[in-house]
Amino acid sequence: MALGFAGLAMMCLQFVLTARFRWLKARYGSDIVYYFHRQISLVAFAVVLAHPLILFVEDPARLGLLNLVAAPWRARFVVTAVLALTALVATSTALTIGIGGLIVALSAIFALLQTR
Numbered sequence: 001m002a003l004g005f006a007g008l009a010m011m012c013l014q015f016v017l018t019a020r021f022r023w024l025k026a027r028y029g030s031d032i033v034y035y036f037h038r039q040i041s042l043v044a045f046a047v048v049l050a051h052p053l054i055l056f057v058e059d060p061a062r063l064g065l066l067n068l069v070a071a072p073w074r075a076r077f078v079v080t081a082v083l084a085l086t087a088l089v090a091t092s093t094a095l096t097i098g099i100g101g102l103i104v105a106l107s108a109i110f111a112l113l114q115t116r
Contacts, residue, residue, distance in 0.1 A: 003051040010044030038096075045089045052082070083113070 016024075017037040024033060056062055065075040087109055094104070 003047055003054065007044055007048035007051055010040060010047060014041055014044065041089070042093075045085065048082070048085065052078075083109075086112070 014037060017033055017040075065071045066079060068076050068079060071079070090106070090109055094106070
């Protein structure tokens with residue numbers, strides 16, 4: 001439960017870091033703020049992914065929530081949101097490493113979707 005709240009707080013911090021507040025940029029500078037944004041976003045992504053993984057390890061019966069046909073709507077929205085977040089992180093990371101990285105990231109996402 002605590003990982004879910006920590007991930008949510010870190011994701012909210014991402015909006016603060018990219019909002020271009022003058023008091024924040026004047027104190028630290030744009031380069032440092034964006035560097036911190038880039039680094040903490042990967043940590044936040046790991047925390048957000050760790051939350052359901054730990055829940056699945058704790059109770060394997062929860063894996064049934066990944067079935068988008070039979071799962072309740074809340075589970076469907078969660079799976080969709082995590083897949084969208086994964087696509088966002090993969091594409092933004094791939095754009096920083098070039099088009100080859102983008103192709104690798106997208107192929108990994110499609111492979112993940114085909115396993116469902």
